Amino acid sequence: MTPGPRPHVVIVGAGFGGINATRELMDGPFEITLIDRDNYHGFWPLLYQVATSGLGPEDIAHPVRGMFGNRANVHVRLGTVSGVDLDRRLVHIEDEADVSYDSLILAAGSSTSDFGIPGVDDYAFPLKTLPDAVRLRNHVLTCFERADACPELVDGGLLTFVLAGGGPTGVELAGALSELIGENLARDFPHLDVTKASVILVEMLDHLLGGFAPSSQAHALRTLQAKGVDVRLNTAISALDVDHVTFKDGSRIQTMTTVWTAGIRANPLADQLDVPKGKGGAIEVTRELTLPGHPEVFVIGDISASTDHHGKPLPQVAQVAIQGARHAARTIRRRIAGRPTKPFKYHSHGMMATIGRRAAVAEIPGGLKLRGTLGWLSWLGVHLVFLVGFRNRVVVMVNWAWNYLSRDRASRVILRDDSSTPSGQHRA
Ligand SMILES: Cc1cc2nc3c(=O)[nH]c(=O)nc-3n(C[C@H](O)[C@H](O)[C@H](O)COP(=O)(O)OP(=O)(O)OC[C@H]3O[C@@H](n4cnc5c(N)ncnc54)[C@H](O)[C@@H]3O)c2cc1C
Structure with missing residues (x-):
C-alpha cells in the first residue's frame, strides 16, 4: 500500500529518532507513514520519575496523532512491525497488510539485555x-x-x-x-x-x-x-x-x-533482519546511516550501531537518535533534489x-x-x-x-489492574 504518487517514506518508531525524522520531512514532497506499537511518544529520560511517583505516566507521553494529525501527508499507524522484506521493499506489520516504501527509516529503539544472567x-x-x-x-x-x-x-x-x-x-x-x-x-x-x-x-x-x-x-x-x-x-x-x-x-x-x-540491546526487530550486527545486536550501518547494499534503508538511534567520524561507537542516547534522524531526513531530501549527500557527523551536546x-x-x-x-x-x-x-x-x-x-510526590498511586511484578504475579 502506498498512500500517493509522491515518494513514500516509512518510519518505524515514533521515539526520539522517528518524530524528528518526520518533522524534518513533513514539509517536503513526501508521503510519510509513521508506525509505532504505541499511540504515544515516550520521553524516557523521565521514566524513573514515573517509577518513583514524581510524575504520572501521561506527563511524559504525547499522542503521536496530536503531533502530526493535521498534516495531510503524514499517515500515523498504530501497529507492531514484525519484519522487513528488503528486496521487495515491504514492511510487515503484525495482523495487518504490508506497507511498501521508497525509503525506510528504522528507529525502533532498544530493549533490555539480561547478559545471560539467570533469573x-x-x-x-x-x-x-x-x-x-x-x-x-x-x-x-x-x-x-x-x-x-x-x-x-x-x-x-x-x-x-x-x-x-x-x-x-x-x-x-x-x-x-x-x-x-x-x-x-x-x-x-x-x-x-x-x-x-x-x-x-x-x-x-x-x-x-x-x-x-x-x-x-x-x-x-x-x-x-x-x-x-x-x-x-x-x-x-x-x-x-x-x-x-x-x-x-x-x-x-x-x-x-x-x-x-x-544492560541494553537493540530492539528485537533487529534480529528479524538478516544483516550484519554489532554489539548488543545493533544493526551495522554505513557512514550515511544506511544498511550496506540498501541505500534506501536508514537505521538510526538505539537500534543502530552507528559510529562517529573516527569510527568510535556512539552511545545509545537521545541526541544520537535526534541527529541521526535529521541526517537521514536531509539525505532523503538531498537525493530527491539531486544534490550530493554527506556522511553523518555527530556533535556531542x-x-x-x-x-x-x-x-x-x-x-x-x-x-x-x-x-x-x-x-x-x-x-x-x-x-x-x-x-x-x-x-x-x-x-x-x-x-x-x-x-x-x-516535598510531596503526588503520584503515589497503586493502579490495581496492573500486575505488581514483571512476571505478572503479586509477589510483594
Ligand atoms: C529509563 C531511560 C532513561 C534514559 N535517560 C536518558 C537521558 O537522560 N539522556 C539521554 O540522552 N538518553 C536517555 N535514554 C536513552 C534514550 O531514551 C534513547 O537513546 C532514545 O530514546 C533512542 O531513540 P530511538 O528513537 O532510537 O528509540 P526510542 O525513543 O526508544 O523509540 C523507539 C520507538 O519505537 C517503537 N517500537 C519499538 N518496537 C516497535 C515495533 N516492533 N513496531 C513498531 N514500533 C516499535 C517504540 O514504541 C518507541 O516509540 C534513556 C533511556 C531509558 C530507557
Whole structure:
C-alpha cells in the first residue's frame, strides 16, 4: 500500500529518532507513514520519575496523532512491525497488510539485555517503557503497604530495593527512590520503621556513570551515599531469584525487588533482519546511516550501531537518535533534489544525570562541568526543552515546583489492574 504518487517514506518508531525524522520531512514532497506499537511518544529520560511517583505516566507521553494529525501527508499507524522484506521493499506489520516504501527509516529503539544472567528475565523489573515504570511504582508502593500490615516481612527483604547498573538511569533512580522513601513514605507510614528500608545500587565497575569525568563520578557517589544509598562498586550479580540476589563472590541479599538498568540491546526487530550486527545486536550501518547494499534503508538511534567520524561507537542516547534522524531526513531530501549527500557527523551536546533534589552532574562540551544546584537547574531546563508538548511541559514544571516546595510526590498511586511484578504475579 502506498498512500500517493509522491515518494513514500516509512518510519518505524515514533521515539526520539522517528518524530524528528518526520518533522524534518513533513514539509517536503513526501508521503510519510509513521508506525509505532504505541499511540504515544515516550520521553524516557523521565521514566524513573514515573517509577518513583514524581510524575504520572501521561506527563511524559504525547499522542503521536496530536503531533502530526493535521498534516495531510503524514499517515500515523498504530501497529507492531514484525519484519522487513528488503528486496521487495515491504514492511510487515503484525495482523495487518504490508506497507511498501521508497525509503525506510528504522528507529525502533532498544530493549533490555539480561547478559545471560539467570533469573533476570523472570524476576527483575525492567525500566524501558511506561508500563514498566507504572509496574515498578505499583510494586514499590505495594511493598510498603504489605510491610505496614506485616512488619516481620521486612527482614525477608520486602523493603530492600536492589538497583542493578550504575549508569545514569541507575543513579537517577537510586536518588529518587531514596527521596521517595525518606520524604514521602516515611510520612505515609508512621507506624512502620522506614529506616529499615534500603536502596542498594550495584555496579560491576569501580565507578558510577561510565563515560563521565572521574570528578563527576566521584561527586555522584558521594551524593548518593549522603542520601543513604548503599552503593556497591566492583560488585557483579550472578543470579536472581524470587526473593534474593546472588553475587559473583557467592554472597546473597534477600530482596523482592531488583530493578535491571544494567544492560541494553537493540530492539528485537533487529534480529528479524538478516544483516550484519554489532554489539548488543545493533544493526551495522554505513557512514550515511544506511544498511550496506540498501541505500534506501536508514537505521538510526538505539537500534543502530552507528559510529562517529573516527569510527568510535556512539552511545545509545537521545541526541544520537535526534541527529541521526535529521541526517537521514536531509539525505532523503538531498537525493530527491539531486544534490550530493554527506556522511553523518555527530556533535556531542554533553552529558548530564540528576542525583536528586538540587543535585546533578552536567558536562558541557568545552570542558565545563556543573554540579549541585547549577547542574540540577541545567538538567531541569534541558529536559523541559526536549519534552514534547506544551501541556506536558507545563504539567511537569508544576509537578516539579510542587514537589520542590512541598516535598510531596503526588503520584503515589497503586493502579490495581496492573500486575505488581514483571512476571505478572503479586509477589510483594
Ligand atoms: C529509563 C531511560 C532513561 C534514559 N535517560 C536518558 C537521558 O537522560 N539522556 C539521554 O540522552 N538518553 C536517555 N535514554 C536513552 C534514550 O531514551 C534513547 O537513546 C532514545 O530514546 C533512542 O531513540 P530511538 O528513537 O532510537 O528509540 P526510542 O525513543 O526508544 O523509540 C523507539 C520507538 O519505537 C517503537 N517500537 C519499538 N518496537 C516497535 C515495533 N516492533 N513496531 C513498531 N514500533 C516499535 C517504540 O514504541 C518507541 O516509540 C534513556 C533511556 C531509558 C530507557
